[in-house]
Amino acid sequence: MKKQMKFVVAILVTAALSSAITFVITKQGAVSVSGDEKFSKLMAAYTKVKDEYYEKTDDQKLVDGAIQGMIASLDDPYSTYMDQEEAEGFNNTISSSFEGIGAQVEEKDGQILIVAPIKGSPAEKAGLKPHDHILKVNGKSTKGMSVNKAVSLIRGKKGTDVKLHLNRQGVGNVDVTITRDTIPLETVYAKLTKDKIGEIQITSFAETTSKELDKAIDDLEKKGAKGFVIDLRDNPGGIMTEAIEMSNDFIDKGKVIMQVEEKGKKQVYKAEKERKVHQPAVVLVNGGSASAAEIMAAALHQSSGIQIVGEKTFGKGTVQNAQNYNDGSSVKLTIAKWLTPDGSWIHKKGIEPQVKAALPSYAKLPYLSPKKSYELNDNGDEVKAAQKMFQALGYKAKANGEYDQAFQSIVKSFQTDNDLKADGILTGDTTTVLMTKIQDKLKNNDTQMKKAIEVLKKEMK
Template structure:
C-alpha cells in the first residue's frame, strides 16, 4: 500500500521547518487492521525509520507496537491516546503527536501571522517545565509585562504539567478580542494571574537602525526576533540599507530569539560569510550533512552578536557559525542549548507527528544540546523594557559597542 506524506523540518524550541515530500511503502500483516490501528501503525513506522535514537530509549520498539495494537481502539480519539502513550515511552518531549487542529495551528504559526497572545514558548530542557522563550514584539503578552524565562503554570485554570507544548499553544490561541488567563511564575516573585486579550500577531522578524558609535563611527544595529521564511530577505534588505547609510560596523541582536526555520538560519549566515561550514547535521547512522557558505558576504564590516539564555536553536546555529568561522564575537550570556532537529510528518488523517530525527553540531563539531554556547565576553543584563534595548541602559549592547571600539576593530582602525 503506497502513501505520501508531507515532511516539514523546523529547528527551534518548537520545530525545524523545510518542506519536502517523501515516498515510501510498507507491507501490512495478513490480518486486516482497523483505520485506528492503521494510524497507530503509521506513526510506529515513521518513528522506527527516522528516530535519532536507534535504541528507542533502550526498549524493544517492535514489542511496543505489538502491545499497543493488541488493545481495541474504538474511535479516533482512542487511537490518538494510544499514539501519545506509545511516544511517551521514548522520553523525548520534542517527539510528539499533533491532532488535526494542533497541526493546522502549527501551519498557521509558521506562516508568520496568527491570532493569539504573542508568546514564543518552549519546554526547559533541564526541568521540562513550560516557559516563555520570548514575547513577540508589540504583542498583548509583551504589553502585559510577560518576560523571557517566565514559567506558565496554568492556562485558563489547566495545569500546564498536564499539557503538551502544542496543547498549551492551542489553548493560548483563539479569536481576536477573546480573553485568556495565564498563571505566571517568575523567580523570586509570587505567582500571578495575567488576563490577556487575543489579537492578530504579525511577526516582523527584523528591526534595524543606524546607531552612533564612538570616534565618529556608525553602528548598524539589527535585531532578529525569529527565523521565519521572510527573515533572510528582510535581513538582507536591512544590511543593504545600513550600508547605504554608512554603517561602519554591526551589532546583530539574537537575544530571546527562539529559532525557527533551519534554511532561514543557513541563508542568514551566508549573508555574513564569504566561505566556511555553517552547521553539520548527524542522524542515527552518524551520517553528517553540512551547509556551507559560498559568498560573497553582503558586508565585511566588523560584527558583534548579542546572545542570552533565550537565544536558542537556529539562533545558536547562526551564532556558532559566525563565532567559529572568526566572523563575529559573541557578547552576553550562555545560550539556551537546543541542538536537536525535528521533522514534522503529516499523517493520513490530517494529524501530524513531530519526530527528533537528527542533531546538529557547530563548525568545530561542538554538540551544544543542553550545554549552549559560551560568549566571548560574558555580560549579564537585568530586566529591560522594550524602550531600553540597544540604549545606554542596555549593558550587553554597551559592551558590544565598547568591543567594536576599544578592540580597534572598527573600520579604519588598524
C-alpha cells in the same frame, strides 16, 4: 487513506518504520497481522479495547492515543503528535502569521516555560520573560501537561483574554492577563545609529527572514553602515535552512556553518556563496536565544571570528521535522542533533558569550495590569515588584511587599509628578504610566546593546 481503514492507521504509521509486517483483512472485516510480534501485540491491544471495553469507543481517539503514547515514550519534549488544531497552529507559527499572545513556549524538565516573547507582541508588552514558568492557564494547572496542550490553551482569537499564573526566578509568582492579538509578520528590524552602526534585530527564523535580513543589510550599507550588531536576544529560533542562509552573509565561502548528526552520521553544511557583509560585526544574545538563533551565533563566532556579547543562550541543539497526515494531524519528531562548526553539542548547555553583559535588575520585573488595583494594606509579590519599579525611577521605596502608608505616599508623589489623580491607589492610568516609564528607561538604558556597541567599536578601529 480511506475512512474505512482508520482503525489500522496506528499500525500503518508504525509500519513505516519497518517493512517486516503485513496486513490481511478477512471477509468478516477482522484484521490479522503477520511479521513482527511487537506490531501484533499492538493490534491485539487495539482489538481487545475495541471489542471488550464496557463503553463505546472512538476509532480516531484510539488511533490518536496510540500515536501519542508512542511519541511520549521517547521522553523528548520536542517530539510530539499534533491533532488538526495543534498542527494548524504550529504551521501558522512557522509562517509567522497567527493570532495569540506571541511567545515561544517549550516543555523543559517537566515545566512549561517561555522561551521568548516575539517583538511587538502582546506577550512582550505584558512583560513576559525567557524562562518564565507557566504554572496555570486560565486557572488550569500545567503540571503534567504537554507543550501542545498548553499552547492550545494560551492561543486564541484576537481580542480575547488569557490569564497566566507565572513563576519568575527572583520575583516569585505573578498573574498576568494578556489580550490576544495578531502577531507581527516582520522578523527583522533595523536602524542606523549616529555612529554609523547598523543595529539589526532578528526576532525569529521564518520563511522570509533571510530576504528581510538581506534587504536590511542593503539599506543600512546604502546609509553608510560601518559595522553591525546582530541582535538575537529573545529569538526562539525557527527554520534551520534560514539560519544557514543568513549565516552565509557573514561567513566566507567554504567555511563550516554547522553540522547535523543523524544516527551517528554527520552532514557538514558550509557557506556556498561569497559572504555579503565585510564590515565588522558582533552578535548579541541572551537566555531567550534558542535553536536557529544559536546556530547562527555559533557559526558567526567559530567560522568568522565574530564575538558574542550578552548572556548564556537557551541550549536547544536538536533538529525536528514534521510529517503531515491526510486528516490534518501531524507528528513533529526530533530527527537529529546539530553541532557547532567545531563539533560541539550545546543542547541543555547553551552558548557562553565571550563578553558578558546583563540588563538592569528591573528588566526582570513582571508586568502589572492596569485592570488590577493595589492600595493601602495590600501585600504580596506584585506590590514588591511595584516598589522595585519606583526604586528604578528614583523614588525611595522599600521593597518589602507591604502597601503601607510610606508606600502610599510615594504613589501619591508619583501621581502628582505625572498630573494624575493623587489618591495613592496603584491602578488604571497610574499603573499604565508607571509601566511606560519603566519600559522607556530600559530602552534608554539597554546595557547589553551598549556593551555590544562598545565591543564593535574596538573591532572597527
